[in-house]
Structures are given as structure tokens and as C-alpha cells.
Amino acid sequence: xxxPAFGYLRPASLAEALALLQxxxxxxxxAGGQSLxxxxxxxxxxxxxxxxxxxxAELCGISVQQGRLRIAxxxxxxxxxxxxxxxxxxxxxxxxxxxxAHPAIRSRGTIGGSLANADPAAELPACALALQARIDVxxxxxxxxxxxxxxxxxxxxxALGSDEILAAVEIDTxxxxxxxxxxxxxxxxxxxxxxxxxxxxxxxxGALAELxxxxxxxxxTAILAxxxxxxxxxxxxxxxxxxxxxxALAQDLDPPDDLQASxxxxxxxxxxxxxRVVSSMMPQQRLAA
Amino acid sequence: xxxxxxxxNGETIAAQVEPRTHLVDFLREQxxxxxxxxxxxxxxxxxxxxxxxxxxxxxxxxxxxQADGSVVETIEGLSDSGEISDLAQAFIDRNAxxxxxxxxxxxxxxxxxxxxxxxxxxxxxxxxxxGNYCRCTGYHAIIDAVQATARAREQA
Numbered sequence: 001x002x003x004p005a006f007g008y009l010r011p012a013s014l015a016e017a018l019a020l021l022q023x024x025x026x027x028x029x030x031a032g033g034q035s036l037x038x039x040x041x042x043x044x045x046x047x048x049x050x051x052x053x054x055x056x057a058e059l060c061g062i063s064v065q066q067g068r069l070r071i072a073x074x075x076x077x078x079x080x081x082x083x084x085x086x087x088x089x090x091x092x093x094x095x096x097x098x099x100x101a102h103p104a105i106r107s108r109g110t111i112g113g114s115l116a117n118a119d120p121a122a123e124l125p126a127c128a129l130a131l132q133a134r135i136d137v138x139x140x141x142x143x144x145x146x147x148x149x150x151x152x153x154x155x156x157x158x159a160l161g162s163d164e165i166l167a168a169v170e171i172d173t174x175x176x177x178x179x180x181x182x183x184x185x186x187x188x189x190x191x192x193x194x195x196x197x198x199x200x201x202x203x204x205x206g207a208l209a210e211l212x213x214x215x216x217x218x219x220x221t222a223i224l225a226x227x228x229x230x231x232x233x234x235x236x237x238x239x240x241x242x243x244x245x246x247x248a249l250a251q252d253l254d255p256p257d258d259l260q261a262s263x264x265x266x267x268x269x270x271x272x273x274x275x276r277v278v279s280s281m282m283p284q285q286r287l288a289a
Numbered sequence: 290x291x292x293x294x295x296x297x298n299g300e301t302i303a304a305q306v307e308p309r310t311h312l313v314d315f316l317r318e319q320x321x322x323x324x325x326x327x328x329x330x331x332x333x334x335x336x337x338x339x340x341x342x343x344x345x346x347x348x349x350x351x352x353x354x355q356a357d358g359s360v361v362e363t364i365e366g367l368s369d370s371g372e373i374s375d376l377a378q379a380f381i382d383r384n385a386x387x388x389x390x391x392x393x394x395x396x397x398x399x400x401x402x403x404x405x406x407x408x409x410x411x412x413x414x415x416x417x418x419x420g421n422y423c424r425c426t427g428y429h430a431i432i433d434a435v436q437a438t439a440r441a442r443e444q445a
Binding site for chain 2: 001002003004005006007008010030033034037038040041042050052054078101102103104105107108188189190
């Protein structure tokens with residue numbers, strides 16, 4: 001279908017964008033448009049205006065300062081994928097980004113747009129959870145930061161105020177022993193995952209000292225499987241511990257049924273991913289494989 | 290209406306567009322460039338693939354208003370310049386099209402891969418074309434055509 005009629009505004013600065021957002025309460029921000037335009041074409045959204053922030057230089061750039069990686073909101077998926085800085089400072093994002101849609105969509109889609117859209121099947125919100133990212137937002141009252149675990153509040157819902165703009169995402173650069181894993185299962189490469197897992201942890205003396213398992217496409221938001229992770233802490237992800245974690249996953253996830261897969265299938269696949277991803281994160285098991 | 294100025298296949302175009310007009314509809318309806326096809330209109334099928342500022346995009350997921358100031362290239366431009374004549378001939382030789390609906394998008398996406406990776410593996414070709422649906426060929430002939438073009442270009 002075609003999108004419904006709307007007005008189009010292109011502010012020249014971030015300050016102007018914030019002012020437009022206040023004076024147009026039914027407007028939506030347009031960044032890369034790779035989720036918003038499908039929603040408009042399907043008439044799932046009918047904003048009065050689109051405020052096109054896609055060219056604001058203030059929202060561009062990737063940098064590392066004092067051990068923190070800062071990715072500005074308009075960083076496109078294709079930029080993330082090609083960035084040597086991301087490959088080195090955020091291996092999880094580097095691994096995940098190739099699974100985000102297709103080349104012709106990665107060339108336009110942005111990290112800020114993906115996080116603000118909060119699609120439960122999207123890769124980047126799960127990565128933000130696993131990496132304990134901090135999301136920096138700007139509003140009429142100034143800047144504030146929101147922890148990823150507080151940011152995603154529901155199905156396509158976030159803690160972002162209607163008069164605020166997501167400015168950047170910040171994550172710690174990897175510490176000693178940091179390990180990451182990412183896998184998803186989809187019918188066609190680049191399509192929304194049936195189930196996916198973004199994991200971050202730390203290995204100390206051959207055992208997992210930290211582990212965050214962020215599942216996506218299993219509920220209204222990406223979900224941290226804390227019970228399953230607890231079963232693996234202090235272990236070397238041996239077969240017995242992995243089995244305990246797989247069993248505990250039923251306490252963490254209650255996936256929905258849909259056309260792609262039943263709840264039981266999703267839980268089964270989540271367990272398959274648990275074993276594969278956690279095993280891939282353990283140095284000695286990588287060698288054994 | 291919004292005033293836009295952009296370059297389409299090397300020609301500077303000034304036009305008035307409605308905000309809701311997609312770039313592919315602007316190209317097809319206002320400029321008569323009907324080579325980019327409309328399939329799903331929500332970014333799934335890849336039939337509307339075009340090039341904007343050197344990168345491939347979904348023509349149905351970009352507004353004409355967003356393309357103000359951009360350099361746009363369509364299958365007509367790539368054909369007329371001869372940039373993809375060998376790739377198009379390989380599609381014919383390998384029977385890599387039947388109805389032809391997906392073909393303009395396939396050719397632009399395949400050329401994008403060959404520009405960035407001159408000798409791709411079959412897996413890399415499949416991955417790069419994964420966002421372009423073909424309902425006729427079963428894809429094998431398309432992969433063959435892209436690989437044959439890569440090999441021929443390397444030997445040229």
C-alpha cells in the first residue's frame with residue numbers, strides 16, 4: 001500500500017528538531033526510515049508530520065573516550081558493519097549487524113532508529129541489553145541517560161519521552177576476559193529471527209564469571225534469561241551445567257505462538273541457541289571444536 | 290508539496306513531490322523510469338532496489354523528499370552506461386530470469402556485491418541477494434550468472 005498523507009519537516013539542527021517535536025505532538029521522527037516507512041505503508045502508523053532528522057551531523061559518528069564506546073544515533077547499520085573500531089571495541093555488535101535485514105536496508109537503517117523502535121524481534125535492542133548499554137537522550141529539559149534494562153518497557157515501547165530524541169548509545173569497551181556470542185535462527189537470511197540470542201560475559205580462570213543472555217523474538221521485548229545464566233556462572237559451561245541452564249530457561253522465557261513457530265518450538269530453539277552460543281564463548285571448547 | 294532537486298542517471302531534476310511519495314513511485318510515475326518494480330511495498334521483496342549516493346536501497350522505503358540533493362541511479366542508468374551489460378548478458382545466457390519482475394533489482398544488488406567483492410563465493414552471492422525474491426528461477430541460475438560475471442571480469 002501507499003503511506004497515508006503527512007507533513008514533512010526537515011530541521012537544520014538538533015535544537016530545531018526538539019522544538020518541532022514539542023510543537024507537533026502527533027509527529028514522528030524519521031531517521032533511516034527502514035521500520036517507520038513499512039509501518040506507514042502498511043498504515044499501522046498515521047503521524048501528522050514526519051520530522052526528518054536523517055541529516056543532522058550532531059547525531060553522527062563513532063568514537064571511544066575513556067574506555068567507553070559512543071555510537072551516535074544516526075550511525076547506519078552498514079557503517080557499523082564496516083567499522084574497524086566497532087569490530088575491535090564491540091565484537092558483539094559486529095557479529096550481530098550482519099544479521100540485521102539485507103544490504104539495501106542496512107545502507108539506510110540506523111542504530112538509534114532500531115533502539116527507539118524497540119521491535120521485539122530486532123537484534124540491536126538485545127545487544128544493548130547484553131552489553132548493559134547506556135542510552136543517551138536529549139529533551140527540552142536537557143540530556144539524560146537511561147540504562148538499556150530500563151529503556152525497553154514493552155512491545156514497541158520505550159522509556160523515551162514523546163518530546164525526546166535518542167542521541168547516542170554508549171557501551172564499555174571489552175575488559176580482560178570478555179567473551180561474546182551471537183546467533184539467530186531465521187527462515188531466510190536477513191529476515192526477522194524466529195529466535196535469537198545475544199550474549200556477553202567474562203571468563204576468569206576458565207569459568208564464566210559474568211554472563212548475560214539476551215533473547216529476542218521471544219516476547220514483547222528482548223529478555224535477559226537470568227535463571228539460565230545463573231546456572232552457568234562459575235562453571236566452564238560443561239555439559240551438565242548447560243543441561244541445567246537449558247532446563248532453567250523455561251523460568252525465563254514464555255514465548256508466544258505465531259505463524260512462524262509455536263511457543264514450544266521457540267523454547268526448544270532457544271535451548272539449542274543457548275548450547276551453541278555459550279559453547280562458542282568458551283575458549284577451550286572453541287579449541288576442542 | 291515539497292521542492293526537491295536531485296540527479297537521476299546523470300541528469301539534474303527539479304520537481305515538486307508530495308511528502309508521502311516514495312522515491313520509486315516518483316521515478317516511475319513522475320519521471321517514467323519504470324525499470325524499478327514495485328512488489329511488496331514494505332521492504333521485503335527487493336524488486337524496487339535502486340542506488341542512492343552509491344549505496345543500494347529499497348525504493349519503497351525512501352521518500353522522494355529524503356532524496357533531495359542525492360545522486361540516484363536506476364536500472365535504466367546502469368544499462369545505458371554499459372556498467373552491467375556483461376552481467377545482464379550472463380543472466381540471459383544462464384536463463385537467470387523468466388518473468389523478469391525481480392531482474393532489475395537482482396542486477397543492481399548483484400552489481401553492488403561485485404563492486405565490493407570482485408570474487409565472491411557462492412555463499413557470499415546468496416547472502417548478498419538474500420533480500421531479493423525471485424519466484425521463477427529457484428535462484429541457482431542467478432547465482433551461476435553472478436559467479437560467471439565475476440570470473441569473466443577477473444580475467445578481463
